[in-house]
Amino acid sequence: MRPTAGLVRHRPRSGARAALAALTTALLSAALLAVPLAVPSASPARAAEDVTTEDATVPSGSGEDAVELDTTVYVPASATGDDPAPAVVLAHGFGGSKQSVADDARDLAGRGYVVLTYSARGFGSSTGQIGLDDPRYEVADLSTMLDLLAQRDDVQLDAPGDPRVGVAGASYGGALSLLGAAYDDRVDAIAPQITWNSLTTALFPSQAGAVDGATPAVTPSTGDSGVFKRLWSGLFFGAGSVPTGDGLLASLTGGATTGGGAGVPDVDPSTLDSAAVEQALTCGRFRADICAAYQVAAASGTLTPDIAAVLDRSSPAGVLDRITAPTLLVQGTQDSLFGLGQADANARGIAANGTPVKVVWYDGGHDASASEGDTADLRDLVAGWFDFHLRGDGTDPGTGFTFPVPTGVGAAVGSVQGGSRTETATDYPGLAGDEVQRTDVPLSGTTFPVVTPPGGNPAAITTVPGLGAVTAALGGTTVEIPGQFAAFDSEPLTDAVDVVGASTVTLAVSSPTGTATLFAKLYDVSADGSQTLPSGLVAPLALTGLSTDPTAPTEVEVTLPGIVHRFETGHTMRVLVSSTDQAFAAPAESGVYAVGLADGAVLAAPDVDGTVTSTSGATRWWVLLGVLAALGVAGVVVAKLWGARRRRQLSVVEPDGEDVPLRFTGVTKSYKDGFTAVRDLSFEVRRGQVLGLLGPNGAGKTTSLRMLMGLIRPSEGTISVFGHPATAGAPVLSRLGSFVEGTGLQPHLSGRDNLELYWAATGRPLEDAHLDEAVEIAGLGTALDKRVRSYSQGMRQRVAIAQAMLGLPDLLVLDEPTNGLDPPQIHAMRQVLHDYAATGRTVIVSSHLLAEIEQTCSHVVVMAKGQKVAEGTVEEIIGTGGAVLLVVQGDPERAAEVLTGLGATVERADEGLVVELGDLSRAEAVAALVEAGVGVDQISPRRRLEDAFLSLVGES
Amino acid sequence: MSTVQSTGAVAGYRPERTLRLSVELRRQFKRRRTIGVFALMVALPLVLIAALQLGASEDAQANSRLNLVDVATASGLNFTLFVLFATTSFFLVVVYALFFGDTVASEAQWGSLRYALATPVPRMRLLRQKWLAALVTSVAALVTVTVVALVAGGIAFGFGDIRTPIGISIAQGDGLLRLAGIVGYLAVHLLVVGTLAFWLSTITDAPLAAVGGSVFTMFVFAILDQVEQLGSIRDYFPTAEEFAWTDLLQTPVDSGDLYRGVIQSLLYAAVFTALAFRHFARRDVTS
Incomplete structure (x- = not known):
């Protein structure tokens, strides 16, 4: 029963029927859509082969029962006339069509099978009426399909007309595969899922009476009477009776297509046969005999021989002894429609012939969809079954038994994220003579009167079809009506009890009428x-021939629902017998039964020992773990190699390192966008110098300083500090103190904390820090203990400079140190730097102010646009004792003569004379001019580079 | 002039002693941000207790989406589980992202990163110490919220066994052990968001970009995780298995998803961390 979203195409119809149809559809979609068809499904990784499809309409049957079936064949590229492949027929669920299994078919074809799918008669685009897997109709259709496959040259043949073929399907399709294997011996392997053994037992269950098997989930089959599973039956019938698309109208108008733009059919009421209309409206696409049987059952709630005949015809139960094809039986633990007992009966029936049977239970079914992991596992399982039994490939899947590991609490917390481990036993107990082991749990409880209310209302609510597991997971939302049940409890369990299968218990029941309808549950x-209530499952009991005397009640063997559940330590197992259940038809007459335990009654709980296998795909995680380990090893190796390379680099030391604290050699820094910040910069700084790096903004000063700190990697050239390469993190940088572009103080800390934490981060001994000297230089007084956030720019600047001077570094690098300082502070700073250099340490100061450099530095490197423009001592650059600008009163020629005579070099300029005095002092020069009668108006130092520098500044 | 070692370093400088973990932690714990997060970690369970006490009316139950809420007040352990459940997908993600994502980017923003590197703290060491410090603070925050929830919850609701929604008990000793396992799992799983934030932190100089970027990424994946059509691709999301720790409440413990969650998280964390180191090793520090 696997309807698809396309189950009903709504037409604009009015009235209650439309509403009903919509409601049914919504309910069905919600409840059933999620039921997975556990056939290999779209799994891109495995659909390795190219698959082509061929659609065809195939006639089947003869006479009145002739139908046109809508088929699709999926052909893998590997299947050819020269190399034929085995075939698989995929049958869809109730309410579905061939489209419902399209993804599954494509995947299976991708694994190299020729896959045939078709819409069963009465579904999809196929014509005809639903016969509920009737051997005369649906099963015969399957044989037609096998004929079709036998004619294909790309399908492997066992004999002429006999293809190598497997059949799989879920629910309605599953029963078809069982019946097909029974009626057509050309079927070579089957994989039926969540399907029935006996429709009579499934729809009219009665789990009272002795059981005739030793398997875990053996459940009595219905004899003469059962309790009508009315909610499920209603849904089942509803799915087939809702007219599909044109179905209703076509049946009314003899197949004529409808006209009218609004989609309203053009029907002349006078031409319609009223019986046909009624049949179409009430029965939809069901055959008349099935429809009639349902109507009787729905109205009376009782099992009549006619109904039993219809249902038995559609049940594999009677023909299991004909099945010789290896069978993979998959059944769900969350299934209140076709419980575990149905698969159990199939397994017993088929294994009795000596046919290989493998039983798999999974956490899912008609009530709940399986988890993704389970679904993927089941797909592989089915494919593996066919691989071995059709192709002889792969390992023998054997005849074992797989079931979910029983969990207790998992069902509830697991509703967030559940576990999905499975347990595997070597065989399904009870098939090969060995009996399933049962744990006897003693029960106690007195005999209770149990009342059936008139009309069977109110009724206990335990199961909602399609949602059974939800009610169970919510815990305690089952509703039991006081006075309508008897409860028998075990002692609190001292050890956890796992139940895998159907437990049994013997009750003692009496009824004034001799009959009783009861519902037994294991809480x-x-x-x-x-x-x-585990899985929300209920065991209905239709009891007849009971004692009417409460003092001498009849003993009734009861089989409780088949479940996989762990009853935890400290919990109690409770057998509860109630008189009503909302999901079932209960007798309308009121009555009072006496329900008690038989003498010495125990709960016989089956359990199966198996091996727990971890979650599927665990190997993948081992692989990932391997990758992780490999990554770790690779990381360590890279780190080692990198360290070795680094040590090699650092071991190259220039011999004159101690005398040349800093040397730039051909350093260039270009960025990816083509911008070159520094170009071919070379200079040296000698010990004890205060070097000024002079240049306008953007000259590359800061970039150069960052490179020497190892923050930026030069594109070309080398920088050495005390003879060692100044790469990132080079140990020699520990001799460096720096203040570059921004204070880098943490605003939430005080100045003192900043200094202390900075020093702590160096890892050097505290006594090396000379903290007091640094604090003195900062000159902040008590403000040092305030948060940096509250400092002025100048205060921050001074703390940052103090930080740079912590540990009295041999090379001190200061970028624009006097920014933001007031004149007295600037003056003090100059003195500090002079004194610092006087100790034999080296200071580098960058600035864009010539005057600043002039007053602070001993040496200067002038930069512009990333290049060195000039370098030398401050005297050389500024021109003290060198050139002067002379403006004279009177004759400049005379002045030039006088000075040239004294050994000076004189040039004429617009503003006056530029005189290179040489050894001559300015005083001597002025005295000589005055003596010669030339009045001196002005004499001032002539700064050779100032013009050039100012023009560069002006340009930038 | 200083005495000098053969490596060129000044006497007293040892690379392996730079930016010791204790120093970095001291730096972190002097920040209001860190103190604030820890205060919040202490306050959150207390606020939740107050809320549960106030809203202990019957209609509160009808509204509860999570089963764990129903039994949150059953015992201190239950309350702790509830707190962890409530904080896993958002609160703890933000905490991890904050501690890991802020660590390098904030230094870059202050400008202190360059001084640390010029100290010199070798770059790889700086990153390693920052990573470890972030891990320590993050795990400490996680442990803080757990311990506070456990103690305060115990005082408020009693020091009892774990009671699951369907009434199964786990004894207190066993429960504490499982709780430790849960905290351990969360500590590892949250490394995914942490290391992602860490990587972003080495790329950007804006702490907000690193923290916000990683949290945003996690939310995108959490939303995509809701899209059923993506199928099993979702198993490989960084957010996958974020609630797998609830498996530790099962009896017997289902280790499959846990194992997978741990491996996958470590793998993501390793990749993000490697990317962070790779980027930082080559980067020009211009902040």
Whole structure:
């Protein structure tokens, strides 16, 4: 029963019927859509082969039952006339069509099978009426499909007309594969899922009476009477009776297409046969006999021989002894429609012939979809089954038994994220003579009167079709009506009890009428009294021939629902027998039954020992773990190699390092965008110098300083500090103190904390820090203990300079140190730097102010546009004792003569004479001029580079 | 002039002693941000207790989406589980992102990064110490919220066993052990967002970009995780298995998802960390 979203195409219809149809569709979609068809499905990694599809309409049946079936064949590229492949027929669920299994088919074809899918009669685009997997119709259609496959040259043949073929399907399709294997011996392997053994037992269950098997989930089959599973049956019938698309109108108008733009059919009421209309409206696409049987059942709630005949015809139960194809039975633990007992009966019936049977239970079913992991596992399982039994590939899947690991609390917390481990046993107990082991749990409880209310209302609510697991997971939302049940409890469990299968218990029941309809349940009651119904499953009991005397009740063997559940330590197992259940048809007459335990009654709980396998795909995680380890090893190796290379680099030391604290050699820094910040810069700084790096903004001063600190890697050239390469993090940088572009103080800390934490980060001994000297230089007084946030720019500047001078570094680098300082502070700073250099240490100061450099530095490097313009001593640059500008009163020629005579060099300029005095002092020069009668108006130092520098500044 | 070692370093300088963990932690704990997060970690369980006490009316239960909420007040352990459940997908993500994402970028923003590097703290060491400090603070925050929840919850709701929504108990000793496992799992799983933030932190100079970027990324994946159509691709999301720790409450413990969650998280964390180191090793520090 696997309807698709396209189950009903809504037409604009009015009235209650439309509403009903919509409601049914919504309910069905919500409840059933999620039921997975556990056939290999779209899994891109595996769909390795190119698959082509061929659509065709195929006639099947003869006479009145002739239909046109809508088929699609999926052909893998590897299947050719020369190299034929085995075939698989995929049958869809109830309410679906061939489209429902399209993804599954494509995937299976990708694994090298020729896959045939078709819409069963009465579904999709196929014509005809639904016969519920009737051997005369649907099963015969399957044989037609096998004929079709036998004619294909790309399908492997066992014999002429006999293709190598497997059949798989879920629910309705699953029963078809069982019946197909029974009626057509050309079928070579089957994989039916979540399907029935006996529709009679499934729809009219009665789990009373002795069981005739030793398997875990053996459940009595219905004899003469059962309790009508009315909610499920209603949904089941509803899915087939809702007219699909044109179905209703076509059946009314004899297949004529409808006219009218609004989609309203053009029907002349007088031409319609009223019986046909009624049939179409009430039965939809069902065959008349099935429709009639349902109507009787729905109205009376009782099982009549006619109904039983219809249902038995559609049940594999009677023909299991004909099945010789290896069978993979997959059944869900969350399934209140076709419970575990149905698969159990199939397994017993098929294994009795000696046919290989493998049983798999998974956490899912008609009530709940399986987790993704489970679904993927089941897909692989089905593909593996066919690989071995059709192709002889792969390992033998064997005849084992796989089921979910019983968990207790997992069901609830796991609703967030559940576990999905499975347990595997070597075989399904009870098939090969060995009996399933049962744990006897003693129960106690007195005999209770149990009342059936008139009309069967109110009724206990335990199961909602399609949502059974939800009610169970919510815990305690089952509703039991006081007075309508008898409860028998075990002692609190001293050890956890795992139940894998159907437990049994013997009750003692009497009824004044001799008959009773009861519902037995096995609750998990926790220490605090809250009770949970595992999987929301109920065992209905239709009892007849009971004693009418409450003092001598009849003993009734009851099989409780098949479950996989762990009853935790401290919990109580409770058998609860109630008189009503909302999901089932209960007798309308009121009555009072006496329900008690038979003498010495125990709960016989089956358990299966198996090996727990971890979550699927665990190997993938081992692979990832390997990758992780490899990454770690690679990381260590790279770090080692990198360290070795670094040590090699650092071991190259220039011999004159101690005398040349800093040397730039051909240093260039270009960025990816083509901008060159520094170009071919070379200079040296000698010990004890105060070097000024002079240049306008953007000259590359800061970039150069950053490179020497190892923050920026030069594109070309080398920088050495005390003879060692100044790469990132080079140890020699520990001799460097720096203040470059921004204070880098943490605003939330005080100045003192900043200094102390900075020093702590160097890892050097505290006594090396000379903290007091630095604090003195900062000159902040008590403000040092305030947060830096509150400092002025100048205060921050001084703290940062103090930080740079911590540890009295041999090379001190200061970028624009006097920015933001007031004149007295600037003066003091100059003195500090002079004194610092006087100790034999070296200071580098950058500035864009000539005057600043002039007053602070002994040497200057002038930069512009990333290049060195000039370098030398301050005297050389500024021109003291060198050239002077002379403005005279009177004859300049005379003045030039006088000075030239004294050995000076004289040039004429617009503003006066530029005189290179040589050894001559300015005083001597002025005296000589005055003596010669030339009046001196002005004499001032002539700064050779100032013009050039100012013009550069002006340009930038 | 200073005495000098053969490496060129000044006497007393040892690379392996630079930016010791204790120093970095001291730096971090002097920040209001760190103190604030820890204060919040202490306050959160207390606020939740107050809320549960106030809203302990019957209709509160009908509204609860999570099963764990129903039994949050059953015991201190239960309350702790509830707190962890409530904080896993947002609060703890932000905390990890903050501690990991802020660490390098904030130094760059202050401009202190260049002084640390010129100290010199070798770049790889700086990053390693920052990473470790972020891990220590993040895990400490996680442990703080757990311990406060455990103690305050115990005082408010009693020091009892873990009670699951369907009434199964886990004894207190066993429960504490499992709680430790849960905290351990979370500490590892949250490394994914942490290391992502860390990587971003080495790329940008804006702490907000690193923290916000990683949190935003996690949210995008959390939203994509809701899209059923993506199928099993979602298993590889960095957010995958973020609630796998609830498996530790099962009996027997289902280790499959946990194992996978740990491996996957470590893998993501390793990749992001490697990217961070790779980027930082080559980067020009211009901040």
